[in-house]
Amino acid sequence: MGINYSKFRSSTKFHNLRRSISSVNLSSTSLIKKNFRDDFKFIDGxxxxxxxxxxxxxxxxxxxxDRLQLQHYMMRFIWCSNFSSPVRDLLDEGGARVLDVGCGPATWVLEMASDFPKCVFTGVDIVPVMPLTIKPQNANFIEANLLEGLPFPDNHFDFTYIRFLNCAFPFNLWSTHAIPELIRVTKPGGYIEIMEWEVEICYQGPITRRFMDAHVRIPEKMASFLQDSGKLKNINNESRDSPIGKHGGKVGTLALENSISAFKLCESKFAEELGMSLEEYNALFDHYKKEVDEYKSQVRTHRFWAEKI
Ligand SMILES: C[S@@+](CC[C@H](N)C(=O)[O-])C[C@H]1O[C@@H](n2cnc3c(N)ncnc32)[C@H](O)[C@@H]1O
Incomplete structure (x- = not known):
């Protein structure tokens, strides 16, 4: 695919993005609610x-x-954009309301708010890891749980975005709770966009396949979830493949590091789902890291977008 990640990292655009994010000290307690002890629990450090x-x-x-921020830059580089819905003219014109559900540290919201200063951006998450005080004037953040209902009226947003929440709900709740709530808060004529990883790594070897088998397969169901809602039209699905492993240069190495951090965090859960001990899982994991280069594996991300009827 010819991705020149080192060129991207040395570009002014990348440094501006990095600076605008790092000037917001996301981990400083001043940006986290005073009662943050109630918001968080600590396990193994x-x-x-x-x-x-x-x-x-x-x-x-x-x-x-840090992992989520790096992942954001990787996605922006791979897709050459922050969204695929046909809303650019609307955002350029101004006056639109945009929602990011499960915004995490809000890298997407912060970038979008500075790219489209005439629109209002709202990020929602269950925890306050987003910047609550130092932020662009057109960005707001609210703590809320998508599954309990979002604190917004019906038909409120012009563009509703959600990215990488495949680990956030059991599979069936996407169609029964998450998608209906995203639709409810979006205006008729407005767009909903969902971005997710493809579970199947392309050109995967046998060990990689075993890892992938422990995942829930969201993207292959997403288009039918959207279709079955009966409240959306113009349903689109686009995907991009990018290398995972050293064979893919810097972007491939970063993608592998990203997946290693994610797999390590899930080790007990995945080991259980694969019916193995932690030692067996870790041995398998060491093979996985080598196999992605042997098979020149590629990782796929999807964007789904649709217009509310
Ligand atoms: C993998 S992170 C993705 C963050 C961000 N969307 C991005 O792409 O960088 C998933 C985020 O979803 C949030 N989340 C999980 N369950 C949620 C729920 N039920 N309602 C709202 N946010 C939720 C988590 O706290 C976390 O910040």
Missing amino acids: RRYHNVENIYYFFPNDEQEI
């Missing part, structure tokens, strides 16, 4: 959400925030 009845099991500490 990592910080996690402390919200009841939440399925999401990844941490939300500085290390994870």
